[in-house]
Each structure stands twice: as structure tokens, then as C-alpha cells.
Amino acid sequence: MATQFLLVLSVMLLIQSHGGKGDDTPISRFQQYLRFKTAHPNPNYSAPISFLVEQAESMGLTTRTIEYVRGKPVLLVTWLGSNPKLPFILLNSHLDSVPAEADKWIHPPFSAHRTSDAGLIYARGSQDDKCIGVQYLESIRNLKSRAFLPLRTLHISYVPDEEIGGFDGMAKFAASSDFRELNVGFAMDEGQANPGDDFRVFFADRTPWELVIRAHGIPGHGAKLYDNGAMENLMKSVELISKFRDSQFDFVKAGKAANSEVISVNPVYLKARTPSNTGFVMNMQPSEAEAGYDLRLPPMADPDLMKKRIAQEWAPSIRNMTYTIKEKGKLRDHLGRPIMTATNGSNPWWAVFKQAVEATGGKLAKPEILASTTDARYIRTLGIPLLGFSPMINTPILLHDHNEFLKDTVFLKGIEVYESVISSLSSFEGVSAQMI
Structure with missing residues (x-):
């Protein structure tokens, strides 16, 4: 009992x-x-x-x-x-x-x-x-x-x-x-x-960047092959960015780096069309095209090198492209050191x-x-x-x-x-x- x-x-x-x-x-x-x-x-x-x-x-x-x-x-x-x-x-x-x-x-x-x-x-x-x-x-x-x-x-x-x-x-x-x-x-x-x-x-965070790239070109008939069209140039950039993403991801899949130790680049949206009452016109090539990306940079990344890549490869002005970067944080502290704790x-x-x-x-x-x-x-x-x-x-x-x-x-x-x-x-x- x-x-x-x-x-x-x-x-x-x-x-x-x-x-x-x-x-x-x-x-x-x-x-x-x-x-x-x-x-x-x-x-x-x-x-x-x-x-x-x-x-x-x-x-x-x-x-x-x-x-x-x-x-x-x-x-x-x-x-x-x-x-x-x-x-x-x-x-x-x-x-x-x-x-x-x-x-x-x-x-x-x-x-x-x-x-x-x-x-x-x-x-x-x-x-x-x-x-x-x-x-x-x-x-x-x-x-x-x-x-x-x-x-x-x-x-x-x-x-x-x-x-x-x-x-x-x-x-x-x-x-x-x-x-x-x-x-x-x-x-x-x-x-x-x-x-x-x-x-x-955790001894550090990755820093987010919001990247928006825009392509410009002349509009025209959907059947014609234009050089330097907005969609053509945008898709070239999309391909280059995808290859960079794959190269970073390869380090992760090979066990050489953790997901948080590489630069991640993920597409968020694609936007291009000639508007109409039904949504968009299929037989017209648009004069503007746009893509948005979420980037995450580890503290060891070189922000200047990343900006150079974007300006020269991903959104070059010679292909009628522009871009904006919204940096939502810093990669270096007040003394210029990578922001991480030993x-x-x-x-x-x-x-x-x-x-x-x-x-x-x-x-x-x-x-x-x-x-x-x-x-x-x-x-x-x-x-x-x-x-x-x-x-x-x-x-x-x-x-x-x-x-x-x-x-x-x-x-x-x-x-x-x-x-x-x-x-x-x-x-x-x-x-x-x-x-x-």
C-alpha cells in the first residue's frame, strides 16, 4: 500500500x-x-x-x-x-x-x-x-x-x-x-x-541582399528574332546566375562546406509581359523584363567582388540591363573585420x-x-x-x-x-x- x-x-x-x-x-x-x-x-x-x-x-x-x-x-x-x-x-x-x-x-x-x-x-x-x-x-x-x-x-x-x-x-x-x-x-x-x-x-549570421535585375529592349512581334531583346537578355542572366548557384551548391553536396558557409542565390520572381485585358499578349515581345533574387552572404564573402560580378556578368549595361541591390545588413564591423565571434x-x-x-x-x-x-x-x-x-x-x-x-x-x-x-x-x- x-x-x-x-x-x-x-x-x-x-x-x-x-x-x-x-x-x-x-x-x-x-x-x-x-x-x-x-x-x-x-x-x-x-x-x-x-x-x-x-x-x-x-x-x-x-x-x-x-x-x-x-x-x-x-x-x-x-x-x-x-x-x-x-x-x-x-x-x-x-x-x-x-x-x-x-x-x-x-x-x-x-x-x-x-x-x-x-x-x-x-x-x-x-x-x-x-x-x-x-x-x-x-x-x-x-x-x-x-x-x-x-x-x-x-x-x-x-x-x-x-x-x-x-x-x-x-x-x-x-x-x-x-x-x-x-x-x-x-x-x-x-x-x-x-x-x-x-x-x-552559432558564431555568425549570413547577410541578406535583395537583388533586382532589369532588362530593356524594343518591343515587337512575337514571331521575329530580335537581338538584345529584353527577355533574351534577362534569360542570359538567369542562366549565368543559375550556374553560379550550382557552383556554390556543389561545395555543399560534396561535403566541402555547410549550406550557411556559401553564398546562396535563390530566384524569387520573374516579371515580363505586355499587359492586356486577358492578362498578357502572347504575340508581342515585351520591352522590359525583371527578376528578383534573394542572396545570403556569409561573413567571409567579399562584398566588392560580389558587386563586381553582378555589374559585369549578371546585369551588364552593355546588354541594356540595370540592377538594384538592397543590402540588409553589413558584412564588416566598425573596424573592417568580418562580423563573427571567435x-x-x-x-x-x-x-x-x-x-x-x-x-x-x-x-x-x-x-x-x-x-x-x-x-x-x-x-x-x-x-x-x-x-x-x-x-x-x-x-x-x-x-x-x-x-x-x-x-x-x-x-x-x-x-x-x-x-x-x-x-x-x-x-x-x-x-x-x-x-x-
């Missing part, structure tokens, strides 16, 4: 630790945060900010809300350290999420439904990246319960608009006097899940971070360049070392996908990992000046 009682008690305690309905637990607080509809094009920022402020202040942390653009707040949460002379730690997370097509989800995307069998929490933003926004606070809650006192001051920033480029969020925050006053010596931002057993960590002995923060993860029984995968782009680029551009890290292992990569979810035990393990990381980083005495 006593054995049965202990078994029932253990099960009840396990359910409680994962968060049941109505409980005030890490899981229930995560679910509450996920239910705020922060998806574009009309993200609700005020409700999650109020929730985060309430959680932070309940732990004795100080908060400050700043608006560089009306209606787009930046929340700063601070845990004061005992030595204000040491550079501070910054943990960043974004408030917003991409849209979700509700009819394509198993459970409503903002319900934060948790399955009773597997403990899967379905919600837009569960992986990208509301998980770390809550894990930061939950790990501090646990550290404070053990009377841990940080040596370095720790800041947590919650920023808007990351999913649409961060131009009114982290871009403005990082360029502000408010940010300079934080004296950040080391920072962390989001990473990605790993279906395998190792935690992924993951070796030259960066003392790296060893502290690595040991902290391993202390929880975890293992780090080979450091990577993120194939896409995050707000980390704005901080790295200032010369501040930053690692992208979201502690999710044995988890499918579902950011921006239908049915995005995170398993409850994975979320709870992430809190444990961040406890070790935060306590180690904030106790580190080895760097007494900002690394620039």
Missing part, C-alpha cells in the same frame, strides 16, 4: 513540475507567454511586455521600457551584479513572430496546447523564440532561490520586429546611447533546434560558455554560421562577441513551419542549461574590458 502511495505521489509531482492547468509553473508561464498574439502584420506588444515586467519585478529585477519607434517597445530587464566595473552580460530575445495559417495546424497556433501523451506544446513562437525569452527569467528565478549573486550585471532585452528585419527594434537599440551605457562585454541571442543529441551554437582560445568567453553547457551533461555541436539572419548582427557589428544559442536537442526544426512545437521536457532542460550558463558568465572575472 505504501509503495502504491509513493508511486501516485511521484506521478503527481512530475505532472506538477511540468505544469498542469491553472498551475503557476515554468510550463504554465511559458504557455501564457505563447498565447499573446505577436504575429505580423499586427503584433500585440503591450500584453507580453506587461506579462514580462510582472514576472521580472516579482523576482526583484528592475525593468525599463524604451520606444525608438512609437508602438514598438524595447523591454530591458536588469539583474545588478556586485562589481559594476566589469562589462555586463546581455541576453536577447525578440517579442514578435511570423504569421501562422491556423487551418493548417493540428491545434490553434496561439492556444499553446500541450498534448497529454507526449507533452508537446504547440504554438507559433514556441521555438522561434519565445522559449528562450521565458527560459532566461526562469533560470534567474531558480538561481535567486538558491541565493546566487552575480558578479557581473546581467541584462535581458526583449525587442520588436526581428522577423521583419529588426530595423525599428534592435537596429535602433544597438545604435542608441541607451545601449552604449549598458557596457556590454558579451551577449547571447537565439539559435535553432537540433534533431540530434548535441546543442547547436569560438576558440582567442575568445575567453567561449571556454566559459562551453564548460557551462557541458556541466549540465550537454555537448556542443561544431559551431556554425546561421543560414538565415537574426538581431545578433546588430550587436556583433559593434565588436561585441555574441553566440546564438537555443537549448533544444532531439527536436525537429520547425521555425516558421506549420505545427511549430516544443516538448515540455526539452523546455525544462533548457532552463537548467541556462542556469549553468548565466551563473558561469556572470561570475567570470577574466575579461575586465569590452572586447572591440
Whole structure:
């Protein structure tokens, strides 16, 4: 009888630790945060900010809300350290999420439904990246319960608009006097899940370029062979760009480079026609043709060489072509160095971070360049070392996908990992000046 009682008690305690309905637990607080509809094009920022402020202040942390653009707040949460002379730690997370097509989800995307069998929490933003926004606070809650006192001051920033480029969020925050006053010596931002057993960590992002090339020519009958026609010239460029894309992809397929280590070039649209009431005229050759491409450049790429290739090969003026490039970020920092964080002995923060993860029984995968782009680029551009890290292992990569979810035990393990990381980083005495 006593054995049965202990078994029932253990099960009840396990359910409680994962968060049941109505409980005030890490899981229930995560679910509450996920239910705020922060998806574009009309993200609700005020409700999650109020929730985060309430959680932070309940732990004795100080908060400050700043608006560089009306209606787009930046929340700063601070845990004061005992030595204000040491550079501070910054943990960043974004408030917003991409849209979700509700009819394509198993459970409503903002319900934060948790399955009773597997403990899967379905919600837009569960992986990208509301998980770390809550894990930061939950790990501090646990550290404070053990009377841990940080040596370095720790800041947590919650920023808007990351999913649409961060131009009114982290871009403005990082360029502000408010940010300079934080004296950040080391920072962390989001990473990605790993279906395998190792935690992924990212030391750089790729920089996006939007390339639009246009071809011009004289219009004419569809039966005539024109030289230097708009469509003819555009298709020559399309072929050249496709060959370059194939050459880059060959390195990936041969195992010589990761996808994020090469320049990716992907066609987004083609546009050419002579308009009519029925759509377009089939027996007329158009006088203008246009193509749009999404380029992603790793930090090692030479931007000047890429621009030369575009000007001389992909859209040369001698073929009646023009082009525009929209650079959505930089490839070099303020000292002209590639924007990346060292993951070796030259960066003392790296060893502290690595040991902290391993202390929880975890293992780090080979450091990577993120194939896409995050707000980390704005901080790295200032010369501040930053690692992208979201502690999710044995988890499918579902950011921006239908049915995005995170398993409850994975979320709870992430809190444990961040406890070790935060306590180690904030106790580190080895760097007494900002690394620039």
C-alpha cells in the first residue's frame, strides 16, 4: 500500500513540475507567454511586455521600457551584479513572430496546447523564440532561490520586429546611447533546434541582399528574332546566375562546406509581359523584363567582388540591363573585420560558455554560421562577441513551419542549461574590458 502511495505521489509531482492547468509553473508561464498574439502584420506588444515586467519585478529585477519607434517597445530587464566595473552580460530575445495559417495546424497556433501523451506544446513562437525569452527569467528565478549573486550585471532585452528585419527594434537599440551605457562585454541571442543529441551554437549570421535585375529592349512581334531583346537578355542572366548557384551548391553536396558557409542565390520572381485585358499578349515581345533574387552572404564573402560580378556578368549595361541591390545588413564591423565571434582560445568567453553547457551533461555541436539572419548582427557589428544559442536537442526544426512545437521536457532542460550558463558568465572575472 505504501509503495502504491509513493508511486501516485511521484506521478503527481512530475505532472506538477511540468505544469498542469491553472498551475503557476515554468510550463504554465511559458504557455501564457505563447498565447499573446505577436504575429505580423499586427503584433500585440503591450500584453507580453506587461506579462514580462510582472514576472521580472516579482523576482526583484528592475525593468525599463524604451520606444525608438512609437508602438514598438524595447523591454530591458536588469539583474545588478556586485562589481559594476566589469562589462555586463546581455541576453536577447525578440517579442514578435511570423504569421501562422491556423487551418493548417493540428491545434490553434496561439492556444499553446500541450498534448497529454507526449507533452508537446504547440504554438507559433514556441521555438522561434519565445522559449528562450521565458527560459532566461526562469533560470534567474531558480538561481535567486538558491541565493546566487552575480558578479557581473546581467541584462535581458526583449525587442520588436526581428522577423521583419529588426530595423525599428534592435537596429535602433544597438545604435542608441541607451545601449552604449549598458557596457556590454558579451551577449547571447537565439539559435535553432537540433534533431540530434548535441546543442547547436552559432558564431555568425549570413547577410541578406535583395537583388533586382532589369532588362530593356524594343518591343515587337512575337514571331521575329530580335537581338538584345529584353527577355533574351534577362534569360542570359538567369542562366549565368543559375550556374553560379550550382557552383556554390556543389561545395555543399560534396561535403566541402555547410549550406550557411556559401553564398546562396535563390530566384524569387520573374516579371515580363505586355499587359492586356486577358492578362498578357502572347504575340508581342515585351520591352522590359525583371527578376528578383534573394542572396545570403556569409561573413567571409567579399562584398566588392560580389558587386563586381553582378555589374559585369549578371546585369551588364552593355546588354541594356540595370540592377538594384538592397543590402540588409553589413558584412564588416566598425573596424573592417568580418562580423563573427571567435569560438576558440582567442575568445575567453567561449571556454566559459562551453564548460557551462557541458556541466549540465550537454555537448556542443561544431559551431556554425546561421543560414538565415537574426538581431545578433546588430550587436556583433559593434565588436561585441555574441553566440546564438537555443537549448533544444532531439527536436525537429520547425521555425516558421506549420505545427511549430516544443516538448515540455526539452523546455525544462533548457532552463537548467541556462542556469549553468548565466551563473558561469556572470561570475567570470577574466575579461575586465569590452572586447572591440
